[in-house]
Amino acid sequence: MTTGVLLRRAERRDAEALSTFAARVFWETYADDTAASDLTDYIGKNFRVARQHAEIVDPCGAVFLAVKGQGGRTILGYAQLVVEAPCDAPPLLNRLYIERECRGTGLAGRLLEEVRNECRRRGAAKLRLTVFEKNTRAIAFYKQSGFAVTGFTTFRVGHDVQRDIEMETQVDAAERRHNTGPGSQNG
Incomplete structure (x- = not known):
């Protein structure tokens, strides 16, 4: 399923397709x-085409497809x-979404490596994220990729206040674990 998959930086023209993909x-x-x-409330606010466009062109971030x-063109x-x-806070992996049929193929690991490379280009030594506490598949992937739990926070989806796990990794240490550890075909 992932043969011939190209990783690239998102472009302005990708905003509509990205909006549809992310919402689904x-x-x-x-x-x-x-x-x-x-x-519906959360998706309407966070995955509009205009919002995706703004995230793609934002110099304080990076979107990889x-x-x-x-x-x-197929995401x-x-x-x-x-x-x-403040800029001294580690960058945030805000989203890592994979097509259901591509999970377990290593695609998530490839995208995560692109994010790590961007962190290196920006001189960041750490990378952080939050993940819904019930998303056990994602939590297992992040732990296997070198992330450790650092705390908990809340995340609002519409009116629902959910509990998220905060995780962090050293960019270079995570790379070594991810590339050499058992089961590096994640995602």
């Missing part, structure tokens, strides 16, 4: 644990890195 994958991932009205198909996954103020 978010819905599929969280529909069992979150009310439809809350999902895993694409396939004619002209590389199979994406990752979004955000550098938040």
Whole structure:
């Protein structure tokens, strides 16, 4: 399924396709644990085409796509890195979404490596993220990729206040674990 998949930086022209992809994958991932009205509210605010466009062109972040198909237009996954103020805080892996049929193929690991490379280009030694405490597959992937739990926070999806796990890794240490550890075909 992931043969011939190209990883590239998102471009302005990708905003509409990314909006559709992100909304669908978010819905599929969280529909069992979150009310439809809350999902609809969150998706309407966070995955609009204009919002995706703004995230793609934001110099304080980076959006990477895993694409396939004619002209590389079919999105199979994406990752979004955000550098938040204050600038001394580690960059945030804000999103890492993979097409359901591509999970377990190593695609998530490839996108995560692109994010790590961007952290290195920006001189960041650490990378952090938050993940919904019920998303056990993602938590296992992040732990296997070198992330450690650093705390907990809340995350609002519509009116639903959920508990997220905060995780962090050293960029270079995580790379060594990810590339040499058992089961590096994640995602």
